[in-house]
Amino acid sequence: xxxxxxxxxxxxxxDVMLERxxxxxxxxxxxxxxxxxxxxTEGLQQKYxxxxxxxxxxxxxxxxxxxxxxxAYGLRPVxxxxxxxxxxxxxxxxxxxxARLRYRSGGEFTAPLTVRSPYGGGIFGGQTHSQxxxxxxxxxxxxxxxxxxxxxxxxxxxxxxxxxxxxVIFFEPKRIYNGPFDGHHDRPVTPWAKHPASEVxxxxxxxxxxxxxxxxxxxxxxxxxxxxxxxxxxAAAEEAGVDAEVIDLRTxxxxxxxTIVASVRKTGRCVIVxxxxxxGGFGGELSALVQEHCFHHLEAPIARVTGWDTPYPHAFxxxxxxxxxxxxxxxxxxxxx
Amino acid sequence: xxxELPLELHIPEPKLRPGDAPDxxxxxxxxxxxxxxxxxxxxxxxxHHLVYDLIRVLDDDGKAVGPWNPKLDxxxxxxxxxxxxxxxxxxxxxxxxxxxxxxxxxxxCTGEEAVAVAQAMALDRGDMCFPTYRQQGLLIARDWxxxxxxxxxxxxxxxxxxxxxxxxxxxxxxxGFFSISGNLGTQFPQAVGWAxxxxxxxxxxxxxAWIGDGSTSEGDFHHALTFGAVYRAPVLLNIVNNQxxxxxxxxxxxxELTTFAARAVGFGLPGLRVDGNDFLAVYAATxxxxxxxxxxxxxxxxxxxxxxxxxxxxSDDPDxxxxxxxxxxxxxxxxxxxxxxxxxxxxxxSDAEHDAQILELTEIVRTAGKEAESYGTLxxxxxxxxxxxxxxxxxxxxxxxxxxxxxxxx
Ligand SMILES: Cc1ncc(C[n+]2csc(CCOP(=O)(O)OP(=O)(O)O)c2C)c(N)n1
Ligand SMILES: [Mg+2]
Numbered sequence: 101x102x103x104x105x106x107x108x109x110x111x112x113x114x115d116v117m118l119e120r121x122x123x124x125x126x127x128x129x130x131x132x133x134x135x136x137x138x139x140x141t142e143g144l145q146q147k148y149x150x151x152x153x154x155x156x157x158x159x160x161x162x163x164x165x166x167x168x169x170x171x172a173y174g175l176r177p178v179x180x181x182x183x184x185x186x187x188x189x190x191x192x193x194x195x196x197x198x199a200r201l202r203y204r205s206g207g208e209f210t211a212p213l214t215v216r217s218p219y220g221g222g223i224f225g226g227q228t229h230s231q232x233x234x235x236x237x238x239x240x241x242x243x244x245x246x247x248x249x250x251x252x253x254x255x256x257x258x259x260x261x262x263x264x265x266x267x268v269i270f271f272e273p274k275r276i277y278n279g280p281f282d283g284h285h286d287r288p289v290t291p292w293a294k295h296p297a298s299e300v301x302x303x304x305x306x307x308x309x310x311x312x313x314x315x316x317x318x319x320x321x322x323x324x325x326x327x328x329x330x331x332x333x334x335a336a337a338e339e340a341g342v343d344a345e346v347i348d349l350r351t352x353x354x355x356x357x358x359t360i361v362a363s364v365r366k367t368g369r370c371v372i373v374x375x376x377x378x379x380g381g382f383g384g385e386l387s388a389l390v391q392e393h394c395f396h397h398l399e400a401p402i403a404r405v406t407g408w409d410t411p412y413p414h415a416f417x418x419x420x421x422x423x424x425x426x427x428x429x430x431x432x433x434x435x436x437x
Numbered sequence: 438x439x440x441e442l443p444l445e446l447h448i449p450e451p452k453l454r455p456g457d458a459p460d461x462x463x464x465x466x467x468x469x470x471x472x473x474x475x476x477x478x479x480x481x482x483x484x485h486h487l488v489y490d491l492i493r494v495l496d497d498d499g500k501a502v503g504p505w506n507p508k509l510d511x512x513x514x515x516x517x518x519x520x521x522x523x524x525x526x527x528x529x530x531x532x533x534x535x536x537x538x539x540x541x542x543x544x545x546c547t548g549e550e551a552v553a554v555a556q557a558m559a560l561d562r563g564d565m566c567f568p569t570y571r572q573q574g575l576l577i578a579r580d581w582x583x584x585x586x587x588x589x590x591x592x593x594x595x596x597x598x599x600x601x602x603x604x605x606x607x608x609x610x611x612x613g614f615f616s617i618s619g620n621l622g623t624q625f626p627q628a629v630g631w632a633x634x635x636x637x638x639x640x641x642x643x644x645x646a647w648i649g650d651g652s653t654s655e656g657d658f659h660h661a662l663t664f665g666a667v668y669r670a671p672v673l674l675n676i677v678n679n680q681x682x683x684x685x686x687x688x689x690x691x692x693e694l695t696t697f698a699a700r701a702v703g704f705g706l707p708g709l710r711v712d713g714n715d716f717l718a719v720y721a722a723t724x725x726x727x728x729x730x731x732x733x734x735x736x737x738x739x740x741x742x743x744x745x746x747x748x749x750x751x752s753d754d755p756d757x758x759x760x761x762x763x764x765x766x767x768x769x770x771x772x773x774x775x776x777x778x779x780x781x782x783x784x785x786x787s788d789a790e791h792d793a794q795i796l797e798l799t800e801i802v803r804t805a806g807k808e809a810e811s812y813g814t815l816x817x818x819x820x821x822x823x824x825x826x827x828x829x830x831x832x833x834x835x836x837x838x839x840x841x842x843x844x845x846x847x
Contacts, residue, residue, distance in 0.1 A: 226603030228619025415600025
């Protein structure tokens with residue numbers, strides 16, 4: 101085990117898979133010589149050569165389309181979309197092509213690609229470097245969506261994503277690349293080294309997709325979160341003095357429904373948090389599922405704490421971001437209901 | 438036929454990397470003045486040799502030579518120099534403002550000033566610009582308020598964009614400057630649409646769009662050329678080839694095999710490849726293309742061949758991927774120095790006047806900076822009220838946004 105931040109853990113996952121499988125290759129804008137604008141692929145081209153780790157044209161549709169073609173041939177491309185905000189030109193290739201190739205060819209052709217992309221706000225990136233578009237992809241039949249919250253999970257999940265025979269969207273919350281972030285932007289940044297989940301095995305291991313993690317057991321209320329918001333949720337539970345069970349979903353699709361249902365049946369209350377906009381967000385899907393599975397156990401309305409239904413405003417990052425204060429308030433309300 | 442050789446994947450690689458000495462000795466530069474100038478009503482195909490050529494007017498001695506010389510009067514030239522120097526002074530102050538925490542981000546256009554400034558001057562004030570984040574010179578050459586631009590950089594209480602946009606993503610309808618998007622390339626076909634609308638309405642204004650070398654890889658670039666060609670839209674399609682797209686050299690946009698101007702050929706559009714650091718050449722090419730567009734002869738693709746002399750942005754460190762000091766060795770020099778030399782050679786400008794002007798412009802920028810800062814900075818505020826973030830999502834605010842604004846409690 102070595103201490104890694106999220107960037108190192110992700111790099112280590114790609115390193116392990118490049119080493120193990122000659123069919124794995126890594127490409128995207130600025131990922132080759134430079135090692136990516138967030139440095140996630142730093143050193144990989146030097147180690148594996150530019151045939152296996154290389155830069156691409158600035159063409160997200162082209163990146164995904166060629167990855168689909170490579171997948172059809174039998175390779176396992178791991179591509180980077182520089183920011184999730186720039187994934188939209190590729191949506192046709194992702195939604196109409198990658199997601200449906202297995203289905204429409206009766207399993208003859210598949211698209212086992214992994215699409216990594218830094219995502220979420222908290223770095224003053226304005227509306228085109230801050231978005232959380234996960235719900236666009238969770239809505240698509242045939243795509244898996246994964247969002248890690250710690251270095252340990254990031255590596256194990258990325259390895260599982262690369263090994264997965266279906267296309268996986270792997271969103272990396274960029275605000276927690278270098279350290280966990282509980283939403284208190286006015287406090288000093290804590291590095292990952294102080295967090296137990298920064299202890300990461302150097303070699304191969306995997307965390308199966310579709311499995312949530314209970315990161316804080318509790319009896320009073322179930323708090324569902326993923327990505328950066330897991331850390332915000334934990335802080336909010338402490339600050340509200342509520343014995344919340346915090347579940348890190350890790351994979352949104354396919355979802356670990358058992359873990360969620362077992363928890364809500366126990367607590368009788370459920371608060372859902374995500375940074376993405378509210379309307380049509382993944383929280384709506386979670387809320388519907390909880391209601392369908394746990395209606396008779398619910399003692400309070402299911403609550404959602406989310407980003408507002410506006411683009412992410414540059415100067416009002418912290419008014420937009422659903423921080424611990426808003427989450428704590430929702431927890432208290434859920435308890436009083 | 439049997440395939441005897443195993444296939445090989447080609448991955449482009451720039452010749453030089455950090456640690457290497459800058460070297461442009463293999464760059465073939467046609468002599469200034471040597472490129473012929475077709476009539477503005479020429480057939481597109483009669484321009485196609487120019488896509489592999491380089492239109493240059495200023496020679497190594499700073500003399501204006503050849504058929505592309507736009508023969509501008511000294512006052513116009515001096516205005517061009519002034520705008521370029523002002524752009525540079527503005528960039529310098531804003532870059533330092535970012536370094537000192539007054540804002541989150543900044544992008545300079547160092548070395549590329551001639552592109553926006555000469556083009557703005559060669560266009561009519563009413564022509565509509567669809568720029569990238571590196572054409573701040575358009576606003577400056579259209580005499581737009583520096584204070585207004587700075588307020589956007591600072592996201593402060595006087596920011597007309599209400600703190601919503603990343604610094605440098607200006608918007609000014611009044612200045613004929615379309616709202617800049619962070620998503621690369623999107624403006625290119627939009628400019629074509631604007632031009633189509635202008636033609637539809639029988640208007641007299643044309644459009645001009647800019648895109649970086651790297652961004653020509655996006656599908657939107659190709660949509661622009663297709664629609665522009667199909668509808669003969671009155672639009673200038675400018676490709677600013679500054680050799681780099683963050684860390685990726687232009688080979689990753691297809692520059693190893695051909696020029697960017699040559700993209701015009703397959704669409705049947707006229708194409709010009711221009712020394713982007715030569716104020717006169719940029720001016721002349723823009724004038725040529727604008728004249729064509731105004732005569733209903735459709736779009737022209739213009740490659741502005743230049744070099745991104747500074748970092749991509751304040752988040753970037755170019756020493757990690759390209760030889761240090763390459764910008765200083767760029768064979769086509771610096772646009773400001775070259776125009777200065779030309780003016781000095783004409784006997785209408787001197788070192789002393791030049792230095793005095795730099796001081797004057799620095800002072801103008803400083804004064805504007807002080808005023809803008811008095812309206813707030815991102816670091817310290819004040820900003821407009823955070824509650825305004827719910828405005829303009831829609832024309833009429835729906836119930837759920839009202840509710841959310843209430844929940845925000847500001
Ligand atoms: C659709 C999209 N993809 C990726 C990015 C990230 N990005 C921002 S600038 C840039 C490089 C652009 O290079 P170029 O087009 O040559 O313009 P230059 O910066 O050189 O002016 C990249 C990849 C983006 N902003 N939008
Ligand atoms: Mg460029």
